[in-house]
Amino acid sequence: MASRDGNYNNRNQNSGRGSRGGGQNGGRGFGGGGQNAGRGSGGGGQGSGRGSGGGGRNAEPPPMPMASPLMGKKKKPFLGMAAPLGYVPGLGRGATGFTTRSDIGPARDANDPVDDRHAPPGQRTVGDKMKKNQEDDEEDLNDTNYDEFNGYAGSLFSSGPYEKDDEEADAIYAALDKRMDERRKERRELREKDEIEKYRMERPKIQQQFSDLKRKLSGMSDEEWLSIPEVGDARNKRQRNPRYEKLTPVPDSFFSKHLTTGDKHTTVDPLQGLNLPGGLESPYPGGMTPGLMTPGTGELDMRKIGQARNTLMDMRLSQVSDSVSGQTVVDPKGYLTDLNSMIPTHGGDISDIKKARLLLKSVRETNPHHPPAWIASARLEEVTGKLQVARNLIMKGTEMCPKSEDVWLEAARLQPGDTAKAVVAQAVRHLPGSVRIYIRAAELETDVRAKKRVLRKALENVSKSVRLWKTAVELEEPEDARIMLSRAVECCPTSVELWLALARLETYENARRVLNKARENIPTDRHIWITAAKLEEANGNTQMVEKIIDRAITSLRANGVEINREQWIQDAEECDKAGSVATCQAVIRAVIGIGIEEEDCKHTWMEDAESCVSHGALECARAIYAHALQMFPSKKSVWLRAAYFEKNHGTRESLEALLQRAVAHCPKAEVLWLMGAKSKWLAEDVPAARSILALLRGPSVILGTPVAGAY
Known part of the structure; x- marks a missing residue:
């Protein structure tokens, strides 16, 4: 102590x-x-020491502590355990302190565990995470990560700076990728479209499957319609059998309360209003009558408003009646019925129409020289049934916008026949160079001679319009049309349609001169060359067709025109449908190999042939197969496709001639031999079929002279 x-x-x-x-x-x-x-x-x-009861030198033992009521409590089991990882005392209640450099302590060892107790293997220590970060920063340039064709799997310069040269290189590569993707974009889209149509034909929708049955419904009689049974109720039980609504009587206190407050009235005293001639009593108060008991609560009584409306209607009907003779100008009983039977000619809400009318009025007043505002206002009134208001508005618009072509055309559309002609004549005075107004003026004329007169007057003012020339030529006879077209190509020398129309009306020699002049004026159009080839074929000069098409390709390339393979194939299909077989075959042979890689030729040509067959251009498909067989004479698949094409769309003679060439180039293709034998057998030439099969069994005989009737 x-x-x-x-x-x-x-x-x-x-x-x-x-x-x-x-x-x-x-x-x-x-x-x-x-x-x-x-x-x-x-x-x-x-x-x-640090103990709670230890003594020093000459120290006496500490006194025993006094008994406390807390000593009997059970010790918490977590008090002796180590704190979990990441535990910060007092953080939950916001008791966060500050940290100084002396409190940080030494750096963490590489073998110390990370804070994430659920980390995967290889990332459970600080050293593992540091090693992984270093590996991510370094490129894997091991030999196992190198490929002879593709190189390293990753980028060798990903860690380097991204400079302007890199950005330019990426842009070039992106442009190349985009160009490669657009090369066959049109064909790919057309093929996808055809596949979708084919899929729709094979698997039509339900509405398409029942379309024929729906058309048959139009022939059903009323008795058949009425005899159709009702559709069963497929709803669940709760919806089929709804519970009846429970109604509770309203207590009398509710009515008495509302009667005293003046919200609603169920009866009207006749003495409260004026007795009018129509027989109804006015519900609103008179001069000496007390009126309805409305204590002025400020609430609107809808019942009173409805009664007032009916009373006013009765007063107006009574005023229009003739009290002297007893005759009524308007039938009071049928007036409301007529109003109910009136069906508006426009759709939409009245309030929306009013808003649109106010908005357009504001636009017209703000900018009166804006033509679309006048056109929209006139069309709004036309939709609502106010045709005369629409005509007045559009004529006002012609005064405010006299140089607007659309306003004049709208005014001519809204006006009746003779008035429309006057409007168009006035429009021509304001716009003498408008082609659309001249076309509209010709359409308003009913006589052909009047139409010709209007169009010739228009051509005097607008001689450079191709549309006017085409419209005028369509009304003329062939001889007059030829004379007019000769003048038209002088006024419009760059119009291909006018040159081709003139060539069709001329003789063979004159047509050749016309097409030569057309090529001089328009050296970049392919249709002129194709028309020249068709002209030579039509006159029996087929040996010139191939030369003309070859010269066309050369001339167009010299003038900087890109040869679009798909467009030329479409032109060949049109020639095939028009009967110009030599021209279509010459076009196919000239452009079939343009813009195609060598390894893609076979696949692309087979697709082109199938596309031509689907479009009905059989001669184009035959020319494509012939060119493919010339380029790939040893390909059995090409011979098979050509044979199937001749079998489905050709003659027996063409099929047998093709198979004879096929077995000469592919003697080991048994399918071709069997197709030839079957063709002979179907033609009832059994000996020839047996001879072909005999040649198939003895391949050594193939190189010798075949049996008569066989290949």
Whole structure:
């Protein structure tokens, strides 16, 4: 007790931070003191420990603590356990402190576990994560990651800076990829479209499957319609058998309350209003009558408003009646019925039409020289059934916008026949160079001679219009049309349609001269060359067709025209449908190999042939197969496709001639031999079929002279 009593409530030299203890080198304990005292809450003395009851030199044992009601409580099981990873004391209640450099401590060891206790293997320590980050930054340039064709799997310069040269290179590669994707874009889209149509034909929709049955419904009689049974109710039980609504009687207090407040009235006293001639009593108060009991609550009574409306209607009907003779100008009984039977000719809400009318009026007043505002206003009135208002508005628009072609055309459309002609004549005076107005003026004329007169007057003012020339030529006879076209090509030398129309009306020699002049004026159009080839074929000069098409390709390329393979194939299909077989075959042979890689030729040509067959251009498909067989004479698949084409669309002679060439180039293709034997057998030439099969069994005979009737 000497040590504790001597140092209690004292502060000696080098005393610690304890709240009461003191002595030389005193510790931080609550009550300890003395030389080198520890941090214990009750001990003191030299070399004392950190325990709560340890004593120093000559120290007596601490007194036994007094019994406390908290001593009997059970100790919490987590008090002796280590804190979980990442646990910060006081963080949950916001007691976060600050950290200084002295509190950070040493760096974490590489073998220390990471904070994530559920990390996968290879990432559970600090060293593993550092190693993974270093590996991500470095490129894997091992030989196992190298391919002879593609090189390294990753980019060799991904860690380097992205400069302007890299951006330019990426843009070039992106442009190349886009160009490669657009090369066959049209064909791919057409093929996808054809596949979708074919799929729709094979698997039509339900509405298409029942379309024929729906058309048959138009022939059903009324009795058959009425005899159709009702559709069964497929709803669930709760919807089929809804519970009846429970109604509760309204108490009398509710009615009495509303009668006293004046919200609603169920009866009207006749003495409260004026007795009018129509037989109805006015519900609103008179001069000497008290009127309805409305205490002025400020609420609207809809019943009174409805009664007032009916009363006003009755007053107006009574006023229009003739009191002297007893005859009525308007039938009061049928007036409301007539109003109900009136069906508006426009769709939409009245309020929307009013809003649109106000909006367009504001636009017209703000910018009166804006033609679309006048056109929209006139069409709005036309839709609502006010045709005369629409005509007045559009005529006002012609005054405000006299140089607007659309306003004049709309005015001519809204006006009746003779008035429309006058409007068009007025429009021509304001717009003498408008082609559309001249066309409209010709359409308003019913006589052909009047139409010709209008169009010739128009051509005097607008001689460069191709549309006017075409419309005028369509009304003329062939001889007059030829004369007019000769003048038209002088006024419009760059119109291909006019040149071709003139060539069709001329003789053979004159047509050749016309087409030569057309090529001089328009050296970049392919249709002129194709028409020249068709002209030579039509006149029996087929040996010139191939030369003309070859010269066309050369001339167009010299003038900087890109040869579009798909467009030329479409032109060949049109020639095939028009009967120009030599021209279509010459076009196919000239353009079939343009713009195609060598490894894609076979596949592309087979697709082209199938496309021509689907479009009905059989001669084009035959020319494509012939060119493919010439380029791939040893391909059995090409011979088979050509044979199937001749079998389905050709003659027996053409099929047998093709098969004879096929077995000469592919002697080991048994299918071709069997097709030839079957063709002979179907033609009832059994000996020839047997001879072909005999040649198939003895391949050594193939190179010799075949049996008569066989290949």
